[in-house]
Amino acid sequence: MVRDALGDLAVFVAVAEERSFTRAAARLSTSQSAVSNAMRRLEEQLGLRLLARTTRSVSPTEAGETLLATLLPALGDIRGSLEALAAFRGTPAGLVRITTSRHAAETLLWPAVDAVLSRYPDIEVELSIDGALTDIVTDRFDAGVRLGESVEKDMIAVRIGPDLRLAVVGSPAYFAQHPVPQTPRELTAHRCINLRMATRGNLYAWEFERDGQALNVRVGGPVVVNDSAMAINAALGGHGLACVIEDQALLGHVATGRLVRVLEDWCPPFAGHHLYYPNRRNHSPAFRVVLDELRARATR
Incomplete structure (x- = not known):
């Protein structure tokens, strides 16, 4: 049974990951009926329902989730051995x-x-x-x-x-209308470009440190983005201050005067x-x- 089920187990992994018989069939370069037959055969052999099916979705059952958690590392090791x-x-x-x-x-x-x-x-x-x-x-x-x-x-x-550093930057046009912040706390009075974090969906709290004193600041402003390059574009357009990772592209904007850097002494290196x-x-x-x-x- 174990020998015969190996191919069906690979089909199960594809269906469980794709949450679709159609997408699993495309991924495996086979027909949807072949995928359905493999799943029916595997569930009959195990005597367990592995997938919960509705007219719109497919998802692993509790038993299916347990099996999937076991199979994924094992299949990864097998793939690594074959590639070796x-x-x-x-x-x-x-x-x-x-x-x-x-x-x-x-x-x-x-x-x-x-x-x-x-x-x-x-x-x-x-x-x-x-x-x-x-x-x-x-x-x-x-x-x-x-x-x-x-x-x-x-x-x-x-x-x-x-090591990397954060940089707080704004355009000359922005600073022509707003004072240069001297401390991170003053950022709450500025228009800032918020960055939405992809993992949890929350807005990034700007992180600062000086002389062992750490300080996180929640900022507000007219723009929210989920990409640092877009935050720089918004800052270049004069829409507010941006807090992004210092790199050659950003330093190029600072060197040419298109952006002005502030609070540099509050931005130490990090891993x-x-x-x-x-x-x-x-x-x-x-x-x-x-x-x-x-x-x-x-x-x-």
Whole structure:
């Protein structure tokens, strides 16, 4: 029974993740009837209902959720073991899936991926740009990239970038009509560009620290965005102050006078971007190539 059910278990995972027989069939490159037959066969063999079906949706039952939680790590290990066989081909090959923030993707990941793809034509890389924290095991990612403070403690974390700083900026046109804030508390009297956090949906409280004194400030203003690049655009347009990560693009705006930086002494460095991944024995050669490239660039 176990041997015969292996294929049906893979079908179950696809249906449970896609929440749809149609999407699961497309993902597996098979017919919807074949997916339905596999699920019926598996449920009959187990004597359990694994999926709750309605006319509009499909979702795992409690038993299905338990089975899915067991299967996902196991299938990930199997995939890693199969990809490791590429070592016998003499050149790394296979797919590497990484979830990342836009800032990390643009400043760190893409330069490394660009170099890897140029050297290893059999490697494929999928970058999923998402501001929310992602369960990389459940969503079948090889790794994720987030700020060091956001990485779960049960993950292996590798620093891939330098310390970062926040920067509070506004346009000259804005400051022609508003005083320059001398302390973070004065921001409550300013028009500010709010950033909505992707994971919890709350507005970001601007974080400051000086001489060991930490201070969080809730700001208000005419614009709310969920992307730092849009916050910079709003600041360039004179719509208020923005609090974003300092990088070369932002410093370029400051250097040319398009933006004015304030409260710099309240913005100390903090831990930068880290690549994180589960503690598995069998990582594919393709993943190790990407990891080694990121590590090498971090030490330059």
